[in-house]
Amino acid sequence: MKKICISVGLLLSLWRAGYGQTVDLPAYEKRRLSLQEVNLVSGYYQQDGNNSAVTGGIGSEQLTDFAQSIDLVLKATDRLNRQHTLTFDMNIDHYTSASSDKIDPLTVSSASRSDTHIYPSIAWTVQNSAKRTTRGIALSYSTEYDYKSYGINLSFAKASADNNRELSLKAGAFFDTWKVILPAELRPEGYGSGAHGDRDPIDYKPRNSYNASLSLSQVINKRLQVLLTVEPAFQQGLLSTPFHRIYFQDGAETVERLPGSRLKLPIGLRLHYFMGDKVIVRAFYRYYIDDWGMQAHTINLETPIKLTSFVSVSPFYRFSHQSAVRYFAAYGQHKSTDTYYTSDYDISDFTSQFIGTGIRLAPPGGLLGISHWQSVELRYGHYVRSTGMVANSLTLLTKLK
Amino acid sequence: MNVSPGIHQRVQRLMGNRFEISVVSSDANRANDCIDAAIAEISRIERLLTTYSDDSQTNQINAQAGIRPVQVDQEVFALIERSLRLSTLTQGAFDISYGSMDKRLWNFDTTLTALPDSKTARRLVRLINYRNILLDANQRTVFLKEKGMRIGFGGIGKGYAAEQAKRVLRERGVESGIVNAAGDLTTWGTQPNGQAWTIGIADPNGTTRQAFSYLEISDMAVATSGNYEKYALINGKRYAHTIDPKTGYPVSGLKSVTILAPNAELADALATPVMVMGTRVGLDLINQMRHIACIIIDDNDGLYTSTNIRIAAPAKA
Incomplete structure (x- = not known):
């Protein structure tokens, strides 16, 4: 217990220093490189x-x-073998978005235009090198304009004596509260928009999520590493998005309605193979099933290849197929007698493929003889969804000195 | 005749430090010639950089502080340029103008019983500021802006020399070896039996400097900075011999910092600044950098490592 107290004491003394010595700013601060x-x-x-x-x-x-x-190997007689870490983080994001403004075309000052996201978290981990275990607990809080979330996470990991195998277990629960924002034309009389300054009341609904994760990593040899993950999850509460509109066969309009719980089970297998010093093969397969009737398979393959010390290419390919949830029907296809209905194409039946490559050039004297221009990477990706969506992405990353 | 390779070693005092050069070779005479060449290279660097001789390039720069820029060799210019980059990286915790400290105001030694007041501390480090080291790449000149400013390569020179000695040895075909510059060492290749080199890290508490842990490394360099050799106890708190170049106060909190990097110059140059910056900021810095690892032991014997280090229990005997 001694070291925990020291950590807390240290944290407190940091704060105290912040109050006590008003003139001296800390000489060194964390900064992003x-x-x-x-x-x-x-x-x-x-x-x-x-x-x-x-x-x-x-x-x-x-x-x-x-x-x-x-690997840092400790000697058996050593006293320095338990490591406590307490971290406290306070993150604040500010973002602006355009698309969520479509919810309500009449309110000009809709809250979603710009938003501040605050999420403090506190995490405590204990690493015991004699037993090769790591235990941790973390608490988090997060808020955005349309939801609030409290979370707790527990983790445990144990490595084998030769460090080639590691088993890790995680369990987490998130307790969220969502604002029920309805499309403008479907709001009952007196129902608020959810925007700042709108005093009309609005509903709040809970959504709780419980996740577990089991992962087993194994170093098979110097070149081959395998990782198996099983991540069951259970969600309860408001799982539909109330500002998604539904149109029935008879032309009537309402909002999306989905069951109050969902059980999901993804199983993934990841494989890394180091082929000499030039090639790394990264392969990934995931199977997914849930109790809404969706099943999915995803295969991903990426192979960074170092052609020379200045040029490398990394081709990638991803194939994914999913079946629709049983509550899905396209625009105007739902019957008004259905209990649940959604037209969200993200949970419809489709096959998607994403193929592309990146090429990176980094000559030692700089590109085109410009010594300040260190490297350039061009990534191209072509994405096709069987629902008709096609996307191309071209990214240019360049590094100047 | 086919003799199996062995380790050929020589210890010599160079740059005020104990250098130990180990070479794996099946030919003792050839190994000795190679070690001679490596020692000649370290001596050359010593003459170039030393602050103990007036005609070194370092002291020529210092003599003209506040007066005029001094033209230097490309090698020295490049070393200063890299040093300044490390100063920016470490928010000034690494600073080759550290030698500008005014020791007449407050000379730290192990018999001290009190800290300087904050005014004295600030005056002590008034002239330390890497931003006042002005480089001109076209003229290849170095100019120290303030009169009385001094630069020195105490924080990087040993690592640079070790790395250059390694280069000389490799150019002569030495495929495996270690250059150890008083604990800042660089390794390449393997032991004669084909296994990776094993490096121990000294226990900052033991009086015999026994290793508390060890690492298997090859083609990697290690440097350790510690306050366990020289420190003073003031009000029950340990203070290192190192003065924080920004506050003027001696550094406290950590017993030792070990840096692992692909080359000895970087390992050497980063160990002290991490000591100065402390566990929180120091680890945050190292964790963001690729190909660098770090092991810290604080005053409470807490062991902290960068995320790329896995702590393993001892293998069962």
Whole structure:
């Protein structure tokens, strides 16, 4: 227990320092590094023409070794073998969005236009290296304009003696409250819009989610790693989105209605294969089933290939098929006698494919002889959904110094 | 004749430190020649960088502080350029103008019983500011803006020398070895039996400096900065010999910081700033960087590591 008290004491003394010494700001603060700083090692000698000679030690092969983790082996007599970590985080996001403004065309100052998202969390983990276990508990709170959420997470992990196998168990529960925002034309008399400044009352409905996760990772050999995950989840409460509109065969209009609970079971298998120093094969398969009648299969394959030390390509392909939930019907197809109805195409029957590649160039002297232009990566992806949706994405990432 | 390879070792005092060079070779004479060349390289760097001789490039720069820019070798220029990048990275916790400290105001030694007042502390580090080291890449000059400013390579030179010695050895065909510059070491290849090198990390509490843990590494460098060799107890709190270049106060809180990096220069240069920045900020920095790992032991014997380190229990004997 001693070390926990120290952690808390440290935290308190930090706060106290903040109040007590008003003149002295902390000399060093956490800050987010730039991409260039994150990659300092690989670019360390590149700017000064001192490359290959000194970099001898930092060729590609060493870097791939380093990317996997390093084992620190403690001696049996050691006292330094339990590690407590207490972290307290306060995150605030501010975002603006356009699409959710479509809920209500009449209210100009709709709350969704810009929104502040606050989510503090506190997490405590204890690592016991003698038993090779890690235990943790985390509490979180999150709020957005249309929901509030309280969460608790428990975790446990145990590694094998040779560290090649790790079993991890997680359980979490989230207790959410959602604002029931209805499309403008379907609001009963006196029902509010949910926007700031609208004093008319609005309904709130709960949604609780319970998740568990079991994962087993196994290093088969230096080249092959496998990870199996099973992540059952149960949701209860308001699971439909009340501002989704439904149109019946007879032309009547209402809002989406879905059952009050849903049980989901995804099972995934991930495989990483290091083929020499040049090629990594990352494969992933996931099977999904739930009690709303949906089943899905997803296969993903990505293969980063280092062609030379300056050029690498990473082709990828993803195939996914899902069946519709039994409550789905297209626009104007629902019967008014149905108990549940949705027209949300995200839970309809479809097959999607996503194929593409990235190519990255990083010559040591800079691109086109410009030493400030360190690297450029172009990613292209083509996405097709059997429902007719086609998307192309082209991303250009470039790094300047 | 086919002799199985063995480790050939030599210890020599260079740059004021104990250097130990180990080379794996099946030919003792050839190994000795290679070690000679590595020692010659370290001595060359020592002459270039030392602050104990007036004609070193470092002291030429220092002598002209506040007066005029000094032209230096490309090698020295590049080293200063890299140092400044590390200063920005570490919010000034790493600063080669550390030598500007005015020791007449408050000279830290192990017999001290009180800390300086905040005014003295600030005056102590008044001239330490890497932003006042001005580089001109076209002229290849270095100019220290303030009179009395001094630079020194105490925080990076050992690692740089180790890395250059390794380069010399590899150019001569040495496929495996270790250059150990007083605990800042760089490794490459494997042990003669083909296994990775094993590096121990000193227990900051033990009087015999026994290793409390060990790591298997190859093609990697390790550096440790600790307050266990030199520290003072003031009001029951341990203070390191290192002065925080921003506050002027001696650093406290951590017993030792070990950095693992692909090259010794970086490992050497990052160990002290992490010590200065402390566990929270230091680990946050290292965790964001790729290919760098860190092991911290604080004053309460808490062990903290960067996320890329897995703590393993001892193998059963």
